[in-house]
Amino acid sequence: MRTVELSLSLYQLRFDVGHAYLWRDADDSLTLIDTGTVGSGEAIAESIRGLGLGPEQLRRVVVTHAHQDHTGALAEIAAWGGEVTVMAHRLEAPLIRGESPAAEPVFDQSPDWERALYENMPPLPPAPPARVDRELADGDVLDFGGGAQVIGVPGHTDGSIALYLPGPGVVFTGDAAANVEGRTMLGVFNVARDRAVASLRKLADLGAETACFGHGEPLTRGASAALRTAEIPVRES
Template sequence: METIEITPNLRMLRFEVGQAYLWRDGDELTLVDTGPAGSGPGIAAAIREPGMGRHRLRRVVLTHFHEDHAGSAAEIGAWGDVEVMAHRLEAPVVRGEAPGPPPVLEDWERPIRDALPPLPPAPPARVDRELEDGDLIGFGGGAVVVATPGHTDGSLAVHLPAHGVLFTGDTVAHMEGQVMLGVFNLDRARAASSFRRLAGLDVRTACFGHGDPIVEGAAERMRAVVRDLPA
């Protein structure tokens, strides 16, 4: 796992597949996504780098149930006083109470999917708070939940208006310098509609589930590709 500082209070944790983000408010930490199963030790080490400890982690926000995002939620949720959050529609899948529907792959997506390394399934994890569109979460000066159905039914993004930061989950990707609609969607048209909604937000910095963050001018970069999205 690689740790990359984006801003003084924001770090990206990059795994072999996907990434998570660590946000710092004073002596409290918030983790957006958890990486694949088994990522706990690497995340704990990343927390120690700025002189903190895992007891400072107050909450985990899952953007969706896929194994590269929720794989270590069970492990990290057992660290102590950690509140695990997911959208209401994702919560049964995260808990292991319902199967997660597979994506509907475009023909051109199949070789991309086949080339990825296999990941272990995400162990069932508790969800302490079920989120809805517009809910507020107590970090980053008031984080706003933005429902982004399409990649999965209960995908969500997290917007920090006070900082101009957006965590997009897998609705938006940034690959080889190109901002694009994320791949492997359950409903590509709904995902495109969610992309349009995110592009309309006042955002300076965007943090993606896949690809390097954009630190400045993220909203403009997303708006530039809206016209090319599927209807």
């Protein structure tokens, strides 16, 4: 894992599969958005130490959705102790707790390459069940970054969320969007593609300057414009 400083308050944690993000408030309290795959907990702790802080300064973990590349290390991190609060959308919480399985993506409107990509991906280790302390809903406001707005972005999963920080103009998209090889695009492997497209439009309308994606390079300027013109791959006829 590699830590990339995007601003004085924002750090990307780059994994082989997907990314997580750390937000540092002025009082040095930390918020982690997503957790990477199983076994990533110690690397995240080392990243925090590399900022001159300690894992005990992590106050909250917000999970954008329940897939294993976003929740794999959640159980490890939740076991650190301290005052960390784990948050996820109410529809994702049962999946994270291991009470119900995740839905499979639906490819009836997707291009053929997307199905092939999914079928040929090396399997990731399943995420162990983990606790969720607070179940979120669209419109909730969280106490970091000057007030982080929870944005419901269903489509990739039923309970996918993004987080928007209006003050610094930062949006964490989860897998509602991606930015791969210089192409901002609709995220792949969706359970409801029409809803995913509507959620992408919702993100574009926020007016964010910086976008932090679950997959691909972050955009530190012009994010809203990039999201507005994002590619929406169509099924070949």
